[in-house]
Amino acid sequence: MPFDGSLSERLPTPEEIEKAKRATTVLAKAVGKDGTLSFRLKPHGRGEAVIDLPPAVSKIMLDLLMLISKGEAVTLVPLGAELSTQQAADVLNVSRPFLIKLLARKEIPYHQVGTHRRIRAQDVFNYKHRRDASRRKTLSELAKLGQQIDE
Numbered sequence: 001m002p003f004d005g006s007l008s009e010r011l012p013t014p015e016e017i018e019k020a021k022r023a024t025t026v027l028a029k030a031v032g033k034d035g036t037l038s039f040r041l042k043p044h045g046r047g048e049a050v051i052d053l054p055p056a057v058s059k060i061m062l063d064l065l066m067l068i069s070k071g072e073a074v075t076l077v078p079l080g081a082e083l084s085t086q087q088a089a090d091v092l093n094v095s096r097p098f099l100i101k102l103l104a105r106k107e108i109p110y111h112q113v114g115t116h117r118r119i120r121a122q123d124v125f126n127y128k129h130r131r132d133a134s135r136r137k138t139l140s141e142l143a144k145l146g147q148q149i150d151e
Helices: 014-030 055-069 085-092 096-104 121-150
Strands: 037-041 049-053 111-113 116-120
Touching: 014 037, 014 055, 037 055, 049 055, 085 096, 085 116, 085 121, 096 116, 116 121
Parallel strands: none
Antiparallel strands: 037 049, 111 116
């Protein structure tokens, strides 16, 4: 894929970060009680268009702007996409060799395309969800143990 200058290929500029901060503030205040966001747009002199974003899309938009306002590069990954081992490792924030070990232990399903491993994005996110839930549970147990020791 050629470089197109999108934020999936580079960090946001200071100007983009500032605009994202302002947009996040304004849009967060505009979210309706039901989670929807409504926009009134004026396309170049052609009247007015009203767009209502459903709650799930509104949340994604705010999350996206929040990440950009923190200077993060952002990539949207469809759940049905197939990822290379490097892409999957990047999603999980682990090294590629560590990801290969996860695949070898069958903790994440994959398939071969020629000599290359391909992992469904859904499987990567499922593993991430399980891993994060396990970490939260362990942290909670440690906190309880710490409280018991303090007593």
